[in-house]
Amino acid sequence: SIAAGEGRYGRSRAAVREVAEAFYDMMVDGYFIPNSPTLMNAGKDNGLQYSACYVLPVGDSMPEIFDSVKAAAIIHQSGGGTGFAFSRLRPKDDIVTSTGGRASGPVSFLRVFNGATEAVKQGGTRRGANMGILRVDHPDILEFIDCKLDGGITNFNISVAATEKFMDALDKGEEYDLINPRTGLVAGRLSAKEVFDRIVSAAWRTGDPGMVFIDRINASPANPTPELGQVEATNPCVTGDTLVATPGGWRRADAIQPGDIIETIEGPKPLQQVEVNFGTEVFRVDFADGGHLVVTAAHQFYVRTDRGLFLPVRLDRCRIGDEVQTFHAGVGGMAKILKIEAAGIATTYDLYEPQTDTWITEGYVSRGCGEQPLLPNEACNLGSLNVAKFARKADDGEMSIDWDEMERVVRLGVRFLDDVIEMNPYPLPQIDETVKSNRRIGLGIMGWADLLFLLGISYDGQEAIDLADRLMSFVKDKSHDQCARLAEERGPFPNWSKSIYKDVRPMRNSTVTTIAPTGTISMIAGCSSGIEPIFALAFQHRVKQPDGERVLTFVNETFEQIAREKGFFSDALMAEVAKRGSLHGIPGLPEDAGRVFKTSHDISFEWHVRHQAAFQRYTDNGVSKTINLPNDATEEDVAAAYRLAWALGCLGITVFRDGCKGEQVLNVGVKKDKALPAAGQAVIKPRPHSLAGKTYRKETPIGTAFITVNQTEENEPFEVFVQVGKGGSDTMAVAEALGRLISLTLRMPSALSPQRRLEEVISQLSRIGGAQPMGFGAGKILSLPDALARTLAEHIGQVKTEGAPPSPPKLEERRRIGDLCKECGQATFVYEEGCKKCLSCGFNEC
Known part of the structure; x- marks a missing residue:
């Protein structure tokens, strides 16, 4: 059982049993439910893992790509979902040095992953789920944006990783650079507005792609160990005139190519990758030994800690007086930082050597700071509080939130999720190692719309936003405090000394809060999903099974309960709501009912985005939120939603226009009508009279x-x-x-x-x-x-x-063109001298 994890830290059998009973009561009472794989697999001894989501690396070689395909298949078989960043793959038609051929590009391999998922059912219970991401500055970005328009990729949601440079170019109406990830060189330029318009158009048509704001994620608690890597970010480090140590002497950074041998702290090593970026802000760093470097804010020096160790630290986290590691002629030393000042804009270079991840710049030990995946093979264990369960009715009939009870469940939920890490039978050993190094957990919420119903608060109002601020701030404070208490009891996560928390109270988990999708567990709990408004007061859920499709009908229990208490419940009303899905247009209802019981499509996209931003402010990881739009929403609405998400500080955004897919999981109302017709003509265009x-x-x-x-x-x-x-x-x-x-x-x-x-x-x-x-x-x-x-x-x-x-x-050089020869296939099968014969191979029919 999950509680058995307590025994690994000295708890007695009686204490373990007591914790197990507390876990059981918390779930049976519907206060907290873990993610589906934990719910389905824990305690069954079936060998299937308990985590919902995994991040897998996709390297730029055939072995690496198909290693990821294999790993994904194993994870899907055991009930997990996977996320992939395809940004490291070389673009379509790029040179493949080993064969002299041409690369097929990220989208072709996305189709390979999609096909593999189609063949594997998750734990025999559900189809694999995938997220695919490509950076907006990848040369194949336009093909990626449109890759789902033909309907062929059905097992992936996709998102574009938008950089700050792209968003800045979009605001200014400018072009931005496309970077070849193999060479690090500029491969072209595109109009940011035209690319954004393509993203918007595709999202309006299919719901994909979403957008993730990758630089913002790297700077947030979502990346708690920035010293170990960035989330698929390119951060070139030094200017081109910087001298780099090689066995043959010092060479300029801009003269070094992949495959060259450079000096590292462990001797000469071959260079794997060189990344280049243009127009990068740089800083001059002066050292006490008389030297200096001009580098970016992301450049990583090896800085001496209080315990005498040298650990990589970004320049923007260094302080005056820090001692950095030096390496001259094979002899190590130290030099203090005397001054850091802005030095303008320059073209910058990053060298990546995979064995030691070090290189020597002007005698100072540097770490590669470029495009490396954020801790590949990482997983996150998720669970959600049903916040509607904490609504209490006072003697005067007024509803309020029981904050003390919420704190108890928050603390117990954090303990539960940390125990999941101990007991989880991870599908791959490298995943087990990575997960236990960072111990990510994600405590989130569900039942938010139900809570607003019970409190009589409209989703599309400032009162709801203020409550979201207060509630998520409370969850963050109590969960982080419990995480710190667990660190005192069990020790901090192993990478704590390399994390953003290293100078504050030790933490047991590198991330604590996440608002995850709760589609399955919210149905089990009988509450609304995540922080979403009610999709419909009554809806159908379509479930594919081997013997056909089952259609499950749900009517919101909170709405029905309040309607009975307020005295406006009737069978006729429920029948009408079942047809419509909402109260919109139904006469004879109390005034408050129409204001409070709004469904997703009754609420403008601005309030959807504002809710996401409010919860994001107090969430370590991402916030799962779909901006549901009505079928008649325009592309301008989608564009405005994306821009607002950026402006309000969201880490990403996904939109879904009702009816934009011929088949969707949730359908408003329970009427038997088919989905809304897709936009556009349904017949082959006739030919005009003249063209x-x-x-x-x-x-x-x-x-x-x-x-x-x-x-x-x-x-x-x-x-x-x-x-x-x-x-x-x-x-x-x-x-x-x-x-x-x-x-x-x-x-x-x-x-x-x-x-x-x-x-x-x-x-x-x-x-x-x-x-x-x-x-x-x-x-x-x-x-x-x-x-x-x-x-x-x-x-x-x-x-x-x-x-x-x-x-x-020329006439004498022309070959006679005839029919196709059935022997050699050339178009040189001609009729002459009373006989058909081939001028290429000599075949004849004479």
Whole structure:
């Protein structure tokens, strides 16, 4: 049992039993419920783990990628969900040095992870859940934003990791840099507004992607051990003229490449990665030995502690007088920091050597501070208080909160979650080690909307926001105090000395509070989910099972209870609410009922975001909150919600417009009608009477192709015609088929715009190889499909032609173009001298 964890710290059997009874009563009474895997697996000896969520690394190599696929499958099989950051993967079409080929990019591997999840059911009870994140400055960000529009990726929610630089560029209407994670070099620039508009449009259509504000997360308690790594952040460290120690002498940082040998505190080691960033704020640091460095705020020196150890500390956490480690000619030493002052803006460089994670800069020992995952293989154990249970009615009939009872349950919940860490049969040994080094727990709340109902407070009002502030502040204070008491009893978490808490009271857990999704456990508890408003006063929950789909009907118990107490309950009213899902438009109700019993779609997005921000102020980790929007919400509403979340200090945001997915888990009301129709046409677009377009002449390995692209009056591509060779030949048949299929793709109903669909066609056709490519270098044409892709890319502006087009081959160099040879497949099967024969292989039908 979970309480058996108490025995590992000297508690007697009687004491363990007493704690177990307290845990049992707390859950049976509905005051606190742990996350679903703990509820389903603990005490059953089935070997399945108890944590809800795991973070897995995705490295930039085939072994690392498929190690993560394997780990995810094991976690899903044992009932957990997984989060992945794909930002370290090199972009699509980047060079793969080992094979000389081209990389397929993060989105292709996202599809691999999605397919693996589809094949594995979580613990035999539910389908695996995944979160995929890509940084906004990754070169493949546009493909990632649109990757769910075609409906193919069903087992992932996705979010864009937005940096402060991106949000600043968005505010100013400027462009920002795209960074190749393999090289650290700038790979292009995009308009921040255009990227943001793509995010908004995709979220309006499908609910994905959300946004996470990655730099804000790194600076918050959500990253309690910043000295051990950042959350997928790029923080280049030194200016290019900084001298770096190598076996051959000192070299400038901007002259060093991946694979070069550099000096570390353990001798020469090969460099794995160099990261570069442009326009970075830098600071000059002067030392007592006469030297100085110009570095970023994130640069990490090894600073001497009171116990004589050297630990990595970011510059922005260093103080004047700190002693940093030096290393000259193999001899270690120390130098005090004398002065730190701003030094302007510069291009900066970070070197990463994976074995020691050190490098020597001008004689000072530095730590790599770049794009390394935040403690991969970490997990968090979650549980939630049902705050509605703490509402008490006074003798005068007024409702209030029993704060003393809430404190008792908060303290008991923290103890429970810490015991889960001890007893959890983690699916992988590296996860066991990482989890026990940081001991993250996440105590959250549910039943918030029910509590507001009981107190007679409207969700969309300042009184609710003020209560959210007070309640979550209370939970944080008491849970952190209990965490500190457990540290006195059991010792702090092992990485405490490297954490943001190292200079204050020792803590048992690196994070304590999280407001997590509570969809399953809130239904078990019979309360509203998390801090969400009621989705509907009555709703359906659709559950997929092997024998078909079950539809479960729920009516909010708190609403029904209050309606009876207030005297406006009736069977007719309940039937009407069951049809509508809310009280909106139902006549004859008390005035207060319409004000208090509002559902999610009755509340404007501003109040959704304000609630999230209020709870975030007192939450160590993230706040799970979906900004539910009605079906008629606009893209402007989505954009405003995202901007408000940034302005109010949220760590991330997710929106969901009702009906934006053909199939959704919760449905307003219990009527039998199908979901709202998706926006857009449901038929193939008919061809107008006339269209304008362009015809391109393109030399291909099988002859000269004439490619016509016609557009609508809105300048959207509508149809494509391809002609090669003579009519009636197999060559022409293949060309015509290509044109017809592309035209059909452009005219079919789709969430993707015609331009985006054509981009996907180009992606599929590009670089398809044939038997006899033609040309050299950038102008090399591999096949007819490759030539078609290049022409379409030219048409939509993906590539620009420079100078005059290449001239066709001279007459004597031209090969005769005929039909496709059934022997060799070349388009050189011609009819001459009364016989059909192939000019390439000699096959004939004579």
